[in-house]
Amino acid sequence: ETGVTQTPRHLVMGMTNKKSLKCEQHLGHNAMYWYKQSAKKPLELMFVYNFKEQTENNSVPSRFSPECPNSSHLFLHLHTLQPEDSALYLCASSQGTGINTGELFFGEGSRLTVL
């Protein structure tokens, strides 16, 4: 139990589907992150939210749309994805960002396959 829960753990979708990934943290943290993990590649930061406000969008295509209704929940809405978007999507949280980032707590990830 890492304190960060992601659902679903596995998702298969067609290129015309719309789906969402959900992340919930029970650690009282103020910052939440979405990372993309592809085989043999570095973890790619996608989005950062601090106190529900988006502070980083790492040039992510608009077919990925994040939503952070409060400091404990983070969503990633997916639509018209491409097969190359297939990857493990990791959510993480931390106490803060910037100089106060400290340790990141990761969820176990949502394995996405786009057909």
Next chain:
Amino acid sequence: QQPVQSPQAVILREGEDAVINCSSSKALYSVHWYRQKHGEAPVFLMILLKGGEQKGHEKISASFNEKKQQSSLYLTASQLSYSGTYFCGTERDDYKLSFGAGTTVTVRA
């Protein structure tokens, strides 16, 4: 700009030692180390904030050389539980964390 890790993979027998290196082309504020076992979340190991500082947990330790802009992770007397992929994350003075591609460690009995 992402740090470069080496080697990409290492295979050890129980009790052997290994070193994983992480280097950056830019000046660093801190270095983070994480380990991810197959099918699990990455787990924090340690943060190094000062140049030349060494930190450790049990038989896993790390050093951070500010001048050389690099960090090394030392696995001493490796155990089967050390198997996994080790990632370094580097923070520059903009405090943005970038991760390397990872080093896969396999420890065999």
